[in-house]
Amino acid sequence: MDSISPASPPASWLIRISEIFAGFSTEIIEGLGASLGKKLGSEYYLIQLPDSAAIHSSEAAKYLRWNLPVDHAWPCNPEKMEGFVEKAAQAMFRKFGERNPQAIFIGQLDPSATNRYYKTLASNLRGRTLQLFPKKIAEFKEVEAQDSSQPTLFCLVGKEGLFCGMQSPKDANGFYPGGTKYISQNSPDTISRAGAKIAEALHYLRMFRPKVKSGTHWLELGACPGGMTSELLGRGYKVTALDRAPLDKRLDGQPGLHFALMDVAAFRPNANMTYGAILSDMNNDPRESFVQVVRLSKNLNPGGIVIFTLKTQGVTTYQEMNALYQFAIDTAAAARLRHITTTHLTYNRHELTLFFELPKADR
Structure with a gap:
């Protein structure tokens, strides 16, 4: 079975830089000692990173909203891919089944999108993937109950394809895929954002x-x-x-x-x-x-x-x-x-x- 040792991090990383700091993106990526592969959506960058320690130790690290080593990528347009959920779930199981993630969480590459297609797709893909992994992983439903120091299988999906990797929430800089925790501000009692x-x-x-x-x-x-x-x-x-x-x-x-x-x-x-x-x-x-x-x-x-x-x-x-x-x-x-x-x-x-x-x- 194809697998990558955690001791040899892949050169490809997915990083998130808020649009607020997009004007500094070139300096941030250079500060990591990385090279840009491709920009994905409005805030994600696929980079080549020779030294993975820079994700946490470099001066640029503070600008990274979230990061993930990309152990598995499937560049495609899921909306045009017949049987995407099944094919993606099977590929994730082949790639990560023997690496024993503590949990599996899947989110959107563009979390602010008004089109709910990818939110639904992420949910359906997680549901099918969990059917293939051990039951103890499927029973892990509370995101913030993760052990922040243990590896989780995080995935992001969008019109650019599927990007997956394993990393602890603390190293990724968030419990949630992409690092985003949505908090409702629609209550009439809300005083300010x-x-x-x-x-x-x-x-x-x-x-x-x-x-x-x-x-x-x-x-x-x-x-x-x-x-x-x-x-x-x-x-x-x-x-x-x-x-x-x-x-x-x-x-x-x-x-x-x-x-x-x-x-x-x-x-x-x-x-x-x-x-x-x-x-x-x-x-x-x-x-x-x-x-x-x-x-x-x-x-x-x-x-x-x-x-x-x-x-x-x-x-x-x-x-x-x-x-x-x-x-x-x-x-x-x-x-x-x-x-x-x-x-x-x-x-x-x-x-x-x-x-x-x-x-x-x-x-």
Whole structure:
């Protein structure tokens, strides 16, 4: 049976670069030491990568929304291919059947497409493929229940064909194929799209550390209008929120919420005011915003986390982006905040989301 040893990664990789950073795609791919094979859809790039370590270690790695070693590719137009599902499922079983993936998840190359054909095709292909693999894999239905360090068979399908590979969710940079977790924002109670951003950030963080415990006290900086505040309260957290503008009236009197109408720079918590997590989505100058986060991290409990949205509006070059990011990393390190990871979330715009932790030995 045809197979590829996990110790010898294939040269072909599928990477996802958000359209937000498409203007830097050439520099990102060159920064990986890779060459472009073909662009697929609006955000995916098929590249040739001689050194697979660069996916995680290079300066360009932070811009990759998701990545996958391509162990099996079938360039074709599935809509015009008779018996595509059966042929693709059988080929995947021949290729990966003996590699024992913990789970199989299949998604779309163009997740924003309004045409539901490929969403349905991905679902049907997964269903048929699972019939061929051991029952224990078929019983694995909860995406976020994956062991983030164990390999999963991920596949993406679209008008350009089928692309498959095995990698752990942590190495791929997401539990879901393509890295996208869809979060409904259609509820009449939705205050802003920022709620989806923090919901996805918390989901993403579970690949790296245990779930933030219910009842944790969050310090939220730049909270207006309250989309993130609402999401945190709904998850059973306590929130101290700060902003120069008021929160949405729907948050008035919410249990667990304390709001201060003030500039973050003027907030001076005493030594007894401690927090389990700090969240910043401030729209100020990003360097000044991060300086305030670091200042307030002195009131962070040992083991506490920081989630910081690094705004990049106005940054026009790849070099400027890297310098801004490095400022945050260096400033955090000087304050003994350990960098956990960085990503561009589905609901981010011109920004990156950075995650830090205060080691327990530091307080």
